[in-house]
Amino acid sequence: MREVYQEQLGMLTDVLASMSAMVGTAMERATKSLLEADLSLAEQVIDEDALVDEARSRAEEYAFGLLALQAPVAGDLRSVIATIHAAEDMERMGDLALHVAKAARRRHPNAVLPGDVSAYFAEMGRIAVKLANQVSTVIRTQDVEAARLLDEVDDEMDDLHRHLFTVLMSPDWEHGVATAVDVTLLGRFYERFADHAVAVARRVEFIVTGKMPSR
Numbered sequence: 001m002r003e004v005y006q007e008q009l010g011m012l013t014d015v016l017a018s019m020s021a022m023v024g025t026a027m028e029r030a031t032k033s034l035l036e037a038d039l040s041l042a043e044q045v046i047d048e049d050a051l052v053d054e055a056r057s058r059a060e061e062y063a064f065g066l067l068a069l070q071a072p073v074a075g076d077l078r079s080v081i082a083t084i085h086a087a088e089d090m091e092r093m094g095d096l097a098l099h100v101a102k103a104a105r106r107r108h109p110n111a112v113l114p115g116d117v118s119a120y121f122a123e124m125g126r127i128a129v130k131l132a133n134q135v136s137t138v139i140r141t142q143d144v145e146a147a148r149l150l151d152e153v154d155d156e157m158d159d160l161h162r163h164l165f166t167v168l169m170s171p172d173w174e175h176g177v178a179t180a181v182d183v184t185l186l187g188r189f190y191e192r193f194a195d196h197a198v199a200v201a202r203r204v205e206f207i208v209t210g211k212m213p214s215r
Contacts, residue, residue: 009066012079015055015087016059016087016139017136018136019059019087019094020133020136021132023052023097023132024128024131024132024133024136026045026052027097027125027128027132029045030045030097030101030104031124031125033045033101034100034103034121034125035118035122035125037104037107037108037109039104042101042102045100046098052090052091052094053091053094055087059083063081066080082203082207086199086204089196089197089199096190096192096196097193100186100190103182113183116167117167120163121186123160124187124191127153127194128157128190128197131154131194134146134150134201135150135197135201138201142208144205144208147204147205150198151198154195154197154198161187164183168180168183
């Protein structure tokens with residue numbers, strides 16, 4: 001029975017790590033669609049969001065099955081409960097990539113971003129994908145130190161997000177209110193994507209240590 005139990009926990013870990021890779025790919029494609037006004041990529045992200053939702057449902061099914069049939073305690077119980085919350089975080093990461101793709105589709109064939117902010121979003125997209133990949137590794141390895149390093153990468157995203165506002169608030173901004181609203185919302189999507197990635201890493205730290213980090 002214990003061997004089957006560990007196998008089920010392993011399946012849960014695999015689903016979570018796979019979700020992280022999926023949302024990272026989604027954000028990578030969504031960013032490219034945003035920067036290049038690529039409608040086909042935007043449509044691909046939108047269509048494949050259902051796969052992320054299905055993965056969350058599968059993770060929850062495994063988790064609730066373990067709770068009902070195996071009655072886990074101590075560290076195993078922490079793992080199952082934290083996994084349920086982590087799956088929710090990653091579904092939201094997928095939704096944020098979806099929002100980016102929908103913005104690209106909504107403005108097509110026009111570009112959403114003016115040239116003077118494109119570089120910001122290219123870098124925010126790179127950081128978002130990096131975070132998603134690091135989360136996948138942290139989930140598989142349960143490496144607490146690696147989990148804590150995500151805070152530093154998240155700080156990079158926060159810095160870019162703040163600098164973006166200096167561009168929007170500049171007297172030299174000449175792209176109008178509608179574009180400023182688009183840029184503001186898109187910047188928020190990337191910033192929240194990073195926050196959810198950090199939240200997942202902190203849940204892994206909770207699984208390993210039994211303490212939810214407060215940093």
